[in-house]
Each structure stands twice: as C-alpha cells, then as structure tokens.
Amino acid sequence: MAAPKPRAAAPKAAAPAPAPVTRPEPPAEVKAETKAEPKTESKTEVAPAAAAPRRRPRGAGKTWAHAALHESFAEAKIHSEKWRSHGFRLDREVLAQLKDRIKADRRSSGNPALGQGHYLDAALRFVPDDVDEQIAMAQEFLDERMGFVEQGKQSTYRVGEQAYGLVSTLNQALQEADYGRRGLYVVSAALERFIQALDAEGKLQRPGRRGRTGSSVTPQ
Numbered sequence: 001m002a003a004p005k006p007r008a009a010a011p012k013a014a015a016p017a018p019a020p021v022t023r024p025e026p027p028a029e030v031k032a033e034t035k036a037e038p039k040t041e042s043k044t045e046v047a048p049a050a051a052a053p054r055r056r057p058r059g060a061g062k063t064w065a066h067a068a069l070h071e072s073f074a075e076a077k078i079h080s081e082k083w084r085s086h087g088f089r090l091d092r093e094v095l096a097q098l099k100d101r102i103k104a105d106r107r108s109s110g111n112p113a114l115g116q117g118h119y120l121d122a123a124l125r126f127v128p129d130d131v132d133e134q135i136a137m138a139q140e141f142l143d144e145r146m147g148f149v150e151q152g153k154q155s156t157y158r159v160g161e162q163a164y165g166l167v168s169t170l171n172q173a174l175q176e177a178d179y180g181r182r183g184l185y186v187v188s189a190a191l192e193r194f195i196q197a198l199d200a201e202g203k204l205q206r207p208g209r210r211g212r213t214g215s216s217v218t219p220q
Contacts, residue, residue: 065122065197069105070207072122073114075160084164088120089152091141091188097195108203117157120187123194124163127186131177134170138185141192152184 076083090098098119106112128134142149159167171181198204 063201065194066201066204068122068125068194069114069118069198069204072118072125072160073111074207076118076121076158079160082161083117083121083158084161085156085158086164086167087154087156088167088187089154089184090191091152091184092150094188094192094195095153098191101195101198105198105204109206111206116155117159119194120157120191121159121163123191124159124166124187126194127166127190129166131173131179134174134186135177135179137189138174138179138182141185141189149185149188152188 098116102114102116102119106114127137167183167187170183170186174183174186175181
C-alpha cells in the first residue's frame with residue numbers, strides 16, 4: 001500500500017508590514033513672551049528756571065530811592081572797610097544831573113557829606129542780575145538819545161560790596177553776551193533811573209533813627 005503523500009504545507013501568511021514608526025514631533029519651542037514691563041522713566045520734574053532776581057524794580061514802593069540813599073550813606077560810614085574803589089565811566093549828561101541832585105539833597109537833608117559814590121552805590125543795587133535785562137537797559141538808554149552818547153567821563157568812586165561785585169564783572173559779562181564792553185550805558189542808565197526816582201519822591205529829608213528792631217524811626 002503506497003504511503004500517503006505528505007500534505008503540501010499551507011502557504012505562510014505574509015508577515016504584516018511593520019507599522020511605520022511615527023516619531024513624535026519635537027514640541028515646538030514655546031517662547032515665553034516675557035513682556036517687558038514698560039520702563040517707567042523717573043522723570044524728575046524740573047521746575048522752570050526762575051528769572052534772575054531784580055534787586056528792586058524801578059518805581060516799586062513810594063520812597064524806596066530815598067531809603068536806598070540813606071542806607072548807602074549809613075553803610076559807607078559804619079562799614080567803610082567793606083567799600084572799595086572802582087573806575088567808572090559815566091555819561092556827562094547824567095553826571096550833570098547827579099551833581100544838581102546832590103546839591104539839592106545836601107540842602108534839604110542837612111547832610112553835606114553826601115557824595116557821588118553814595119548815589120552810584122545805591123543805584124547799582126537795583127541793576128538786574130540778568131545780562132539780557134542789563135542789555136535792555138543799555139539799549140533803552142541809547143534809544144532815548146537816538147544812539148548819540150559821548151565817550152563819558154572817567155572817575156573813580158568807592159562803592160559797597162554789592163555794587164562792586166556787579167560793576168567789576170559787568171564789561172566781561174556784556175562781552176560774553178556779544179554786546180561788547182558797554183558798561184558805560186548800563187551804569188549811566190541805572191544812575192539816571194535812580195535820579196528820576198529820587199526826583200519823583202521829592203526833597204530828601206533827614207533820615208530817621210533806627211529802632212531797636214532795625215526799623216527807621218522818623219524824627220519828630
């Protein structure tokens with residue numbers, strides 16, 4: 001009896017194709033938007049520059065010019081060591097006005113020791129510190145004279161600390177402001193204004209005595 005033929009091997013099922021490896025995509029870089037906080041600039045509020053202080057505006061007060069002249073004379077007598085000599089060039093017309101005023105003041109006040117230096121010192125105390133205002137004074141002085149001002153007369157006078165501090169640097173300050181060395185016009189203008197203020201206040205009287213608080217006591 002013939003041996004049975006072996007059964008043909010069942011065809012092997014094809015192995016399933018390996019599933020494609022899906023690699024996970026790298027996580028997108030999450031850029032943390034660090035919102036920069038707005039810079040708070042510490043703005044230091046700068047106060048507007050104060051205008052250069054004027055020692056005394058022209059025409060302010062009723063008797064400021066008389067009081068200033070008495071104060072100038074008193075300081076020259078009491079604190080003479082603080083007064084210094086300085087050369088001045090003054091307009092001749094203004095100088096003539098000054099001499100006439102001094103004569104009248106000596107008579108009305110009974111003070112024969114009043115001198116030109118006292119008036120110059122008192123007048124210069126009221127010159128503004130700002131150079132632009134000084135130039136404006138000079139320009140007004142020139143304008144009133146239609147630009148015609150003589151060379152002026154040179155003289156030396158003793159003045160107090162405040163007046164000396166101004167006049168000793170006046171020409172330099174004017175030159176630095178491109179106005180030239182025209183201190184003659186500024187000083188002459190200041191002196192003329194002061195004389196006009198004295199005239200407006202009338203006759204100069206004898207000064208009163210100082211009270212214990214420093215106030216002036218008018219003689220009876």
